[in-house]
Amino acid sequence: MAFASSSHRNPAEVYTFLSRPRPVEGRSKFREPPPKQTQHSYGNIMYDRHVVRGSMHAQHIAHTRSQSNPARMQREQVIRNRARDQYRPRTPEALMGRQHVDVQTDLYLEELSDVIETTETESQTDAFLDKPATPLFIPAKSGKDAETQIEEGELFDFDREVQPVLEVLVGKTIEQSLLEVMEEEELACLRAQQRAFQELRNSELAEVQRLQEQERRHSEEKARRIAQQKKVLEEEKEIAEKIAARAYTQTLLADLLPRVFTSLRTHGYFYDPVEKDIETNFLPWLMDESHNNMEKRFTARQLLDTIIYEATKRLDEFK
Known part of the structure; x- marks a missing residue:
């Protein structure tokens, strides 16, 4: 049976493989037992041409990015237009004194x-009317009306009813009064304690100041x-x-004056x-005169x- 297959692989597209269907020949119905061998031979899929190398996801992303980049597509279109205009036949230049x-x-x-x-057209819309006042909402009446009569004292x-109220008011008033009296007594005790504490504190401060002043005077007296x-x-x-120094000077000057x-x-x-x-006067004059x-x-x-020399010379000449 004739067999034909073709494969197409474009870097910018997905890998495709085409093959004509054919029946399986020489295949048993059941799986044959594996041969008893000490060493097993394995195939390497890296050398199989049916296996696409690389990341298919990256190829899709690159293709999508190239298609979804309008600026890049526009630049490519401009480059193609320039190349087309460059190789397009043009009209020759006009002669001298003429123009196209x-x-x-x-x-x-x-x-x-x-x-x-x-052309000019015009249209006029209707004026806006004021919105009418919203009517007051009155809910619909529901239920049944009934009436009764209450007599005096019922x-x-x-x-009878005012007695517990008066008891509560009087009791609360008396209790509040007692609390206020106790609070005033407590405040008076606190003021007395505070006054005694303040007097004790003032006396202690006065004693401390007196001791400090005494210590200061002692320190000043000690320093003085x-x-x-x-x-x-x-x-x-x-x-x-x-x-x-005087004794040494006297001892030194006793022998110093004669030596000086x-x-x-x-x-x-x-x-x-x-x-x-x-x-200074006579001897220099005497030396100068000498x-x-x-x-x-x-x-x-x-x-x-x-x-004498001249006379002798003349005598010699006369002789």
Whole structure:
């Protein structure tokens, strides 16, 4: 029997499989027992071409999204229109001094105009009428009417009925009065206790203030005595230091004055006026005069030597 099958698989569509029906050949009525083998061979459905790989749900979602995205479809339509316009044959450009004009090629010419024909119509509606007043609602009467007569003293006897009411009123009044009296006595006791407590508290506060004031005076007196004692100790220390300094100064100055005078005399601070005058005035003048005299003598000797040399030279020339 001829057998034909075909399969179609599009990434954007669902997988479909077509096969011509055929009878089953060589199949027993009952299931054959499995062969006794130690190792079983299994087939791998990953290599079966009838099994679709991937997620079918994801393919449906992608296809639905591509169809339900109007912006994307509009962009694709614009791209297709541009491609169609690009490859569509166009009219050649007009020659120099000419231009292309759109003309009607129909059998009957029609006047082209931008004026839109309009007509005016009008309509008038009826005026609104005021709503009438709503009538008062009166429910329908139902049931039967009946009447009776009550004589005096049949329902209420004042002398008999008022007695429990008076007992309650008088009892409540007396009870309230007793409660008010007891409350006043209790308030008086509370005020007396409060007054006694306030007096005791005031006396305790006065005693506390007196003790605080006494403690403050003791603290101030203690601080004053401590400061006074510190001042006395400082004065005694200062006096002792002064006495020690005076004794040390006297001991130091006993040998200091002779040494100072000796040092000053050695360095020339104490001098004889005559000796000082000779050293500062006479000796420099004497040295200057001696120097001048020696220079004059040296000059005279040089002049005499020159004269002698010239005379000797002339004598030699005459000879």
